[in-house]
Amino acid sequence: MSTVFFIFSLVLSLTFQPGLFAADPKGNGSNQISRACEHSPHKEFCLSVFQADPASTNADIKGLATIALKLAVKNTTEISVRVKSLLSDGTLEPGVQEDIYDCNKQYLDAVAQIDHAVVGFNMNDYQNVETWMKTAATQILTCQNKVKDMKSGVALELSKKSHAAHQLINTALGVVHAVAH
Template sequence: MDANLIAQTCNQTPYPNLCVSTLQSDPRSAKADVKGLGIIMVDAVKAKAHEANLRVEELVDKDPGNVALQDCRFNYDDIFQLDIPQAVEAFGKDDYKSAELGMTNVVANEDSCERRFPGGSPFKDESQALHDVAYVAAAIAKVLRS
């Protein structure tokens, strides 16, 4: 594993420790360049979004009339149908500006959902984890643009 490349890349993100631990936990990082690290981080975003969405769905099932939860469901639909696919496609085409935008849109959708709950959502831990990895993925895309 190229610990130097991971450290250099992660030091340019808002959450370097999260970045390093996420990338080191994925065996693909061993042979990845910076673009590969970005793709791995987008996969981590997908996993965190899935965890958060499972919580949203579980809560919607318990309280189907909750408008805030229903709205969050739409936010997560956008994350899965628009934002993550945009980033995946953009990384594949070396379009790092669009990759960064896809990941910042994940953050915006997550923030929009979270703001519907005064004092935080009942899934704020999952939401925060998604927020943080998406910001890291956006930062890696930004590194590739420079």
């Protein structure tokens, strides 16, 4: 029940943000995107994320942070669902199965951390948002490191997805940092 309430409050908090995606009155969308990506450890990745999202064009810096957080939630949740589905694959070797199980725990925790970050962001609690996002990034990196040297196709898939998720979380973290400072 508490999970349903949390998700419901998350959706409401994102829905009722007046001006969240307000048009940039000066038409400086690319300047806002450049500013948003300034603190990203993967600047080119960050720029490509926003350039691929039409809503980014006219968003202010806080709107860009919200877009990045939403993308991080969506991406991490999708990977978490995929990891969970892998657990039912009876053809995996026991060592791979164990690592997938560990990754499942890491992803469930990462999704929860990012969900907390979204709520905190909407409450302007940027310090905790940064902590939650860093924790989520560490959890994803832990999974990625666990499977990166395995030879199975499942491990390779998960390693690639984890790498992308880690970059997306760091992108969101960098934009949140730009909003906070």
